Amino acid sequence: xxxxxxxxxxxxxxxxxxxxxxxxxxxxxxxxxxxxxxxxxxxxxxxxxxxxxxxxxxxxxxxxxxxxxxxxxxxxxxxxxxxxxxxxxxxxxxxxxxxx
Numbered sequence: 864x865x866x867x868x869x870x871x872x873x874x875x876x877x878x879x880x881x882x883x884x885x886x887x888x889x890x891x892x893x894x895x896x897x898x899x900x901x902x903x904x905x906x907x908x909x910x911x912x913x914x915x916x917x918x919x920x921x922x923x924x925x926x927x928x929x930x931x932x933x934x935x936x937x938x939x940x941x942x943x944x945x946x947x948x949x950x951x952x953x954x955x956x957x958x959x960x961x962x963x
Contacts, residue, residue: 879907879959884915887957891916894954899961900936901927908959909934920955 882904883889895912899905900921912919913935921936925944932939940949 875903876907876911879904879911879961882959883908883911883917883957887959889915889917889957893917893956894920896920896922896949896955896958897936897961898922898959898963900931900934900939902961904959904961905931906934908961909936912957912959917957920949920953 883895887895889895889912893916895908895917897905897908897912897919900909901923905921905923909919909921909931919936920938920940921931921934922940922942923931925941928939928941
């Protein structure tokens with residue numbers, strides 16, 4: 864692994880930790896939506912949210928569905944498939960948007 868890869872991974876981890884733990888105040892039992900769950904901050908976000916005891920819903924492309932599930936996401940919605948639209952009644956305690 865090159866030093867630039869280590870730096871990028873570290874930055875994604877710190878960003879995700881601060882967003883979920885410090886700003887989002889994620890607690891055990893919370894429901895967290897992670898948009899961009901297969902990207903750098905998204906991958907870290909899924910892992911951190913699960914470690915904090917949250918139920919995680921990830922949003923990614925269909926080709927990354929299995930990858931995001933393997934990270935521990937409780938459910939995955941693919942923006943390019945039929946399941947990409949979450950029901951309007953779905954509520955989350957924290958939304959971590961790593962895309963915009």
